[in-house]
Amino acid sequence: MKEIAKALGDVFIQMPKGLLVTFKHLFKKPVTLDYPRKKKPMTPRYRGLHYLERYDDGSERCVCCGLCAAACPADAIYMEPEENEHGERRAKVYEINLLRCIFCGFCEEACPEEAIFLGHEYEFSNDNRNSFIYTKGQMLVPHPRKDKPFKRIYRRIRKVYGVTDKPK
Amino acid sequence: MSAERKTMTINMGPQHPSTHGVLRVVLELDGEQVVNAQPHIGYLHTGIEKTMENKLYYKVIPCTDRMDYLAPMSNNLGYCLAVEKLMGIEVPEKVKWARVCLAELTRIKSHLVWLGTHSIDLGAMTMLLYTFRERESIVDIYEACGGQRMMTTYIRIGGLSKDLPPDFDKLVRKVLETIPSHLRDYEDMLTNNEIFINRTRGVAVISADDAVNYSLTGPMLRGSGVNYDVRKANPYSGYENFDFDIPLGKNGDAYDRYKIRLAEIRQSLRIIQQAIDGMPEGPYRAHVPGVVLPPKEDVLYKMESMIFHFKIITEGFKAPFGAVYQAIESPKGELGYYISSDGSNKPHRVRVRPPSFVNLAVLPKLVEGALFSDVVCAIGSIDIVLGEVDR
Numbered sequence: 001m002k003e004i005a006k007a008l009g010d011v012f013i014q015m016p017k018g019l020l021v022t023f024k025h026l027f028k029k030p031v032t033l034d035y036p037r038k039k040k041p042m043t044p045r046y047r048g049l050h051y052l053e054r055y056d057d058g059s060e061r062c063v064c065c066g067l068c069a070a071a072c073p074a075d076a077i078y079m080e081p082e083e084n085e086h087g088e089r090r091a092k093v094y095e096i097n098l099l100r101c102i103f104c105g106f107c108e109e110a111c112p113e114e115a116i117f118l119g120h121e122y123e124f125s126n127d128n129r130n131s132f133i134y135t136k137g138q139m140l141v142p143h144p145r146k147d148k149p150f151k152r153i154y155r156r157i158r159k160v161y162g163v164t165d166k167p168k
Numbered sequence: 169m170s171a172e173r174k175t176m177t178i179n180m181g182p183q184h185p186s187t188h189g190v191l192r193v194v195l196e197l198d199g200e201q202v203v204n205a206q207p208h209i210g211y212l213h214t215g216i217e218k219t220m221e222n223k224l225y226y227k228v229i230p231c232t233d234r235m236d237y238l239a240p241m242s243n244n245l246g247y248c249l250a251v252e253k254l255m256g257i258e259v260p261e262k263v264k265w266a267r268v269c270l271a272e273l274t275r276i277k278s279h280l281v282w283l284g285t286h287s288i289d290l291g292a293m294t295m296l297l298y299t300f301r302e303r304e305s306i307v308d309i310y311e312a313c314g315g316q317r318m319m320t321t322y323i324r325i326g327g328l329s330k331d332l333p334p335d336f337d338k339l340v341r342k343v344l345e346t347i348p349s350h351l352r353d354y355e356d357m358l359t360n361n362e363i364f365i366n367r368t369r370g371v372a373v374i375s376a377d378d379a380v381n382y383s384l385t386g387p388m389l390r391g392s393g394v395n396y397d398v399r400k401a402n403p404y405s406g407y408e409n410f411d412f413d414i415p416l417g418k419n420g421d422a423y424d425r426y427k428i429r430l431a432e433i434r435q436s437l438r439i440i441q442q443a444i445d446g447m448p449e450g451p452y453r454a455h456v457p458g459v460v461l462p463p464k465e466d467v468l469y470k471m472e473s474m475i476f477h478f479k480i481i482t483e484g485f486k487a488p489f490g491a492v493y494q495a496i497e498s499p500k501g502e503l504g505y506y507i508s509s510d511g512s513n514k515p516h517r518v519r520v521r522p523p524s525f526v527n528l529a530v531l532p533k534l535v536e537g538a539l540f541s542d543v544v545c546a547i548g549s550i551d552i553v554l555g556e557v558d559r
Contacts, residue, residue, distance in 0.1 A: 010362045018357040022294055031301050043308075045315035045330065070482045073227040104230045104321050105314075109329065110481045112467060112474060118315070 042120040047105045049121035050096055051139050053114060058143040059084075061115035064091040068107035068116055076100035077107060094136040099129065175203055182211050186289045186544045189554030193531070193543065200540050205532045209525075212558040220518040224484035225251055226325055226461075228518065233319040235520065236556040238281050241274040241310075242498040244323035249404055250494035250505040251325045254487050255459055262450040263327045264406035269340065269443040270313070270323070271405070271496075272436040276347065277306045278499035278551075279429045286426070286548040287358060290367045295357065302350050309339045326460030327453030340444050344437055351433060358426070368422040372534040372546035375420060382530045386501025386523050387428045388550060392420035398497040405496075410439050422549035429551075459485045484513035500524050500551050520559060524552040 033040055042048070053061045064081040082092035108118050126132060181192035190211035196204040216235060220228045232243040245267055252259065284299035307317045312333040314322030322329050333339075358364045374384070379392040389396055397414045399407045415431035417424030454460050461480055462473035487509040495504040501523030510516040527550050534546040 010360075014360040014362065018361055021353045021356050025298075031304070043312045043315070043333075045313070045333070046311060047315040067478065067481055071227075073223060073230050102230055102319065103316065104319070105316075105329075106227075106230075109461070109464065110477075112477065114468070 042122075046120050046122075047103045047108075047118040049098075049119050049124055050101075050107070050134070051117055051119045051141055052094070052136065053117060054141055054143055059088075060090050060140065061113050062091050062094065063089050063113055063115075064094070065112065067110045067112060071106040071110035072101075073104060073106060074100045074102050076102075091136055094139070096134050096139070098124070098132040098134060173198060180543065182208075187547055188285060188552055191528075191547070191552065191554055191557070193547070195540070195543065197540060202535045202538050202540060202543060205535045205543065207528055207531050209528070209554075209557050212554045214559065216559045217518055217520060221515060224513055225487065225515065226480070226484060228515065229324060230319065230321050233321055234555060235522065235559055236278075236498065236500065236503075236524070236553050237318055238553055239274045239278040239499050240318060240320045241270045241323060242278075242496060242503060244321065245271050245405065246494060246496045246498070246503050246505050248323050248325050249496065250492055250507050251487075253494050254490065254492045254507055254509060255325075255456075255485070257326050257454050257456055257459065259327055259454045260450045260452070261406075261448045263452060263454070265443050265447050266328060266332055266452075267323060267405050268407060268410065269440055269447070272439045272443070273306050273309060273340070273343070275436045275499045276343075276433050277303050279433050280306075282429060282499075282548075282551045283354065283426075286551075287364070289544050289548045290364060292358065292361075292364065295354065298350065298353065302347055305339075305343050305346065309336070309343070312336065312339060324453075324461075326456055327451070331452040337444060337447075340440060344441055344444070347433070347437060351430065355430065359430075365423065367541075367545055368426060368549070370419070371422045371538065371542045372549055373419065373421045374530060374534060378530075378533060379420065382526075382533065384501070384527055384530060386497070386499070386527070386551075387425050387432065388501065388527050388530070390414065391417040391425040391428050393418055398495050398502050402495065404494070410442050412439050422545050425549045486511060486513050487515070495521070498523055500553070500556075501527060522556040522559065524550070524554075525557045525559075528552050528557055 055061060064079050066079060069075075069077040069079055076097045078093065078095045078097075079091050080093040081089055084090050103118065105118055107116050176197045178195050178197060179192065180195055181187040182190040187193065192208040192211065194206045194208060195202055214234075216231050220231055223231070229244055229247060232247045233240040236243050251257075280299040280303045284296035284303075287295035310320050310322070311317050312335065314320035314329060374382075374388070374392055376392040376394050379389050379394060384392075385396070385398075393416050395414055395416055398404070399412075400414060412435045415428045415435065417428050451463075453463060457472075457476050458479065462470075462476055466473035467477045468474075489509060489511040491506065491508040493504055493506045495502050497503075502521065503523055504521035506517075506519040506521070507515050508517040508519075531546060531550065534550075535543050538546070
């Protein structure tokens with residue numbers, strides 16, 4: 001008798017209880033995104049594809065000190081220095097092998113000139129291994145830039161110090 | 169006609185979906201009963217321990233993320249605590265509390281993935297989707313903190329890589345609010361479900377004596393009723409300030425381990441609540457010149473900080489001669505780091521005591537005499553991550 005009561009309880013109470021959870025989800029808003037059309041906004045600190053910053057006059061910030069290459073745990077960064085027409089040091093060759101890169105962000109932390117940053121770009125798949133070696137020309141931000149200087153400076157502050165959420 | 173007993177040897181894995189990765193189990197079957205099971209490991213061996221020997225102390229941290237990739241913060245924490253013990257670094261109070269908070273979030277995340285995959289092994293398909301939805305909110309916190317969703321590399325030697333994000337409090341409180349109601353949903357679906365009970369109760373039983381003899385740790389050990397938790401036995405990172413219970417099982421079967429892991433999620437929520445309420449103010453890195461990186465805002469404006477910054481990044485720091493062992497309670501059990509130093513700037517040897525590896529050794533004992541389909545349940549209830557088993 002006790003077993004029958006338990007079996008009835010299972011069939012009519014416990015099982016429907018579980019099914020009800022599934023049923024309730026029919027009417028809930030889906031949590032998934034329609035990915036290629038809609039994208040999830042990345043947090044300010046997100047570590048994606050690298051980019052090299054410029055000064056406002058368009059000259060490169062990177063002085064090729066080699067600290068990012070020294071900090072890189074995967075040995076993905078290669079660089080060669082040269083002098084520009086004003087006698088300032090800059091990178092002749094600056095390459096990041098994205099197949100080796102583990103996106104740990106050590107280069108960004110090491111950089112004493114605030115030249116290299118890990119941006120929010122994460123869709124850079126390709127069918128060719130050679131195209132994953134990103135050169136300086138590919139990573140330097142375009143000059144003149146499209147976005148306003150205030151926004152850019154703000155983003156940099158946000159990125160480095162993680163100070164605040166959104167410009168008010 | 170009495171012929172001698174014939175057994176059949178079959179191969180489960182390394183591509184079998186319910187071996188949670190690339191585990192291969194060679195099973196000797198008598199009909200449907202398992203006579204002998206032999207786990208074969210090493211398919212994911214990447215030589216992480218050897219790689220660590222060739223890296224500066226601070227560059228080892230990304231390696232630790234990649235062992236137990238479901239609980240990256242716990243791995244970072246264990247390694248950083250070991251190096252801090254070796255160097256004699258005392259971290260600020262805020263760092264301790266933040267680390268506890270993050271480590272407990274990691275525990276919840278790891279247990280949620282376990283719950284999803286274990287129940288999908290046993291036929292409850294929808295659970296995986298629900299648990300991954302809750303996991304997402306924790307992964308979002310990781311992203312806000314360290315910038316990466318899985319390989320966070322957020323906890324560093326002497327502190328954290330960056331300060332806690334400004335919306336950390338809000339994000340964590342959201343998790344604290346949402347998870348308990350979802351946990352009730354999970355319990356509605358599984359705890360009293362006849363199918364789930366039949367698949368797990370009395371399956372993969374290990375007695376308390378055997379559990380101790382096999383040096384099991386974590387929920388595997390506590391499922392058999394042995395009260396051992398590194399957080400209580402050898403408190404680290406300020407766990408002695410928190411009030412929490414250790415859930416214990418009785419029978420040592422897969423069902424008890426399921427209940428313990430659910431109870432552990434609840435206890436972790438309690439710890440996070442205390443940590444987030446009492447989070448002290450202060451610096452996010454210890455001030456140890458020459459060992460811990462100075463904050464980036466100092467590097468840009470102060471000469472001395474700049475010099476230390478260059479020095480630490482290019483040549484690291486020299487650790488004193490000696491060896492340390494630091495154990496923490498990772499979601500899977502006792503995770504220990506043994507670091508032997510020869511006085512140079514690279515560790516001479518790093519030995520990891522991975523909980524999954526040690527717990528996996530009990531698999532032949534768990535499935536002896538069980539049915540073939542119970543092997544799946546046994547592997548699932550151990551909660552292995554092959555990245556950590558093979559390293």
